[in-house]
Amino acid sequence: MVVKLYGPDSAASNRVLVCLIEKGVEFETVPVDLFKGEQRAPEFLKLQPFGAVPVVQDGDCTLFESRAIIRYFAEKYKHQGTDLLGKTIEERGLVEQWLEVEAQNYHPPILDLVLKIVFGPFRGLTPDPKLIKESEDKLSKVLDVYEERLSKGKYLAGDFVSLADLSHLPFTQYLVGKIGKGYMIRDRKNLSAWWDDISGRPSWKKVLELWPGQY
Amino acid sequence: MVVKLYGPDSAASNRVLVCLIEKGVEFETVPVDLFKGEQRAPEFLKLQPFGAVPVVQDGDCTLFESRAIIRYFAEKYKHQGTDLLGKTIEERGLVEQWLEVEAQNYHPPILDLVLKIVFGPFRGLTPDPKLIKESEDKLSKVLDVYEERLSKGKYLAGDFVSLADLSHLPFTQYLVGKIGKGYMIRDRKNLSAWWDDISGRPSWKKVLELWPGQY
Numbered sequence: 001m002v003v004k005l006y007g008p009d010s011a012a013s014n015r016v017l018v019c020l021i022e023k024g025v026e027f028e029t030v031p032v033d034l035f036k037g038e039q040r041a042p043e044f045l046k047l048q049p050f051g052a053v054p055v056v057q058d059g060d061c062t063l064f065e066s067r068a069i070i071r072y073f074a075e076k077y078k079h080q081g082t083d084l085l086g087k088t089i090e091e092r093g094l095v096e097q098w099l100e101v102e103a104q105n106y107h108p109p110i111l112d113l114v115l116k117i118v119f120g121p122f123r124g125l126t127p128d129p130k131l132i133k134e135s136e137d138k139l140s141k142v143l144d145v146y147e148e149r150l151s152k153g154k155y156l157a158g159d160f161v162s163l164a165d166l167s168h169l170p171f172t173q174y175l176v177g178k179i180g181k182g183y184m185i186r187d188r189k190n191l192s193a194w195w196d197d198i199s200g201r202p203s204w205k206k207v208l209e210l211w212p213g214q215y
Numbered sequence: 216m217v218v219k220l221y222g223p224d225s226a227a228s229n230r231v232l233v234c235l236i237e238k239g240v241e242f243e244t245v246p247v248d249l250f251k252g253e254q255r256a257p258e259f260l261k262l263q264p265f266g267a268v269p270v271v272q273d274g275d276c277t278l279f280e281s282r283a284i285i286r287y288f289a290e291k292y293k294h295q296g297t298d299l300l301g302k303t304i305e306e307r308g309l310v311e312q313w314l315e316v317e318a319q320n321y322h323p324p325i326l327d328l329v330l331k332i333v334f335g336p337f338r339g340l341t342p343d344p345k346l347i348k349e350s351e352d353k354l355s356k357v358l359d360v361y362e363e364r365l366s367k368g369k370y371l372a373g374d375f376v377s378l379a380d381l382s383h384l385p386f387t388q389y390l391v392g393k394i395g396k397g398y399m400i401r402d403r404k405n406l407s408a409w410w411d412d413i414s415g416r417p418s419w420k421k422v423l424e425l426w427p428g429q430y
Contacts, residue, residue: 049360050320061305065319068311076304089291090276096283103318104280105265145264 007053011170098164150190177215222268226385313379365405392430
């Protein structure tokens with residue numbers, strides 16, 4: 001049965017999409033209009049009680065939270081498509097570590113920038129330069145750690161591409177796109193090479209073609 | 216070789232400790248004094264470049280981020296001690312989902328309460344009742360979802376205890392302890408039974424005995 005993905009045109013949903021494509025998993029997308037508030041409709045809340053996207057249905061299995069979903073598919077199809085979990089338990093440990101760093105350290109300041117710079121104006125809000133500077137400074141410190149880490153291996157968890165790398169794609173695409181702060185990547189040599197590598201993967205190019213103009 | 220755990224007397228470290236005990240993994244603890252800023256010492260930053268605890272060393276494998284560490288040990292010792300990942304890929308998917316919910320939905324408002332109510336006064340800050348109310352309201356909505364979920368299964372991922380449940384222990388212990396908002400648990404029947412169950416486990420009691428007065 002084809003996997004159903006609800007809420008395809010959001011950054012978190014694209015985190016799932018790129019992994020489904022890497023794993024060669026067939027899927028269909030079900031639109032959820034966040035601007036119209038469809039994620040808070042009673043029917044949708046039965047699937048995702050917090051009213052957020054994405055949600056997937058894989059046969060009888062319904063799952064939400066993008067980083068949980070990508071782990072699920074990477075494990076279910078471990079031997080199909082790109083292996084995204086590493087070969088050993090120690091490698092998987094490092095994948096998990098950098099997935100957590102993405103969620104806990106990288107995501108919060110970059111989400112702040114997306115909300116203020118990209119979505120704020122839709123709600124009639126003018127971005128406050130002081131708050132933007134604060135988020136940029138926080139993100140900058142995180143990127144310094146990444147730069148150092150990527151001097152030791154081509155990818156975050158070592159010499160193999162993994163969920164940890166792919167998980168960074170959607171929001172970094174905003175950073176170099178609509179946020180207009182691509183210099184934060186380009187000013188760092190190793191980070192810049194890493195970004196070219198992961199954003200150049202056919203899987204991510206396919207996601208970008210699905211939603212032209214999103215980033 | 217015995218596992219080394221750096222930074223044992225923090226809530227995130229206790230998330231790791233309770234899992235090590237459940238898995239029957241031998242460990243020793245290495246104190247890191249957060250009040251003295253030892254987590255920002257150059258030697259420590261070599262282990263954890265973001266300057267946070269916990270860090271574990273398991274032979275040649277060094278890992279940080281508590282939720283990554285607990286996944287690593289739960290997988291490495293899958294067939295030793297309590298199985299904390301579920302029996303099938305679908306069950307593990309649900310464990311991952313609720314681990315993510317803990318990290319993304321549950322943790323932020325409760326961390327806010329800990330920082331404001333428990334640690335604020337150490338820095339001479341008086342908690343702002345309005346901000347506390349905001350965090351409490353956010354947490355309350357999350358707990359309503361938990362209450363509903365726990366009406367369908369004894370534990371978050373189903374009828375088996377898992378990493379997803381144990382991951383909630385340290386900060387919920389603050390909530391019913393020094394934060395003084397145990398009513399948020401007690402006012403919800405299913406949540407209350409779940410809390411009694413997980414906090415009554417011998418593993419968690421052992422953690423509490425290690426650091427009397429912490430919560």
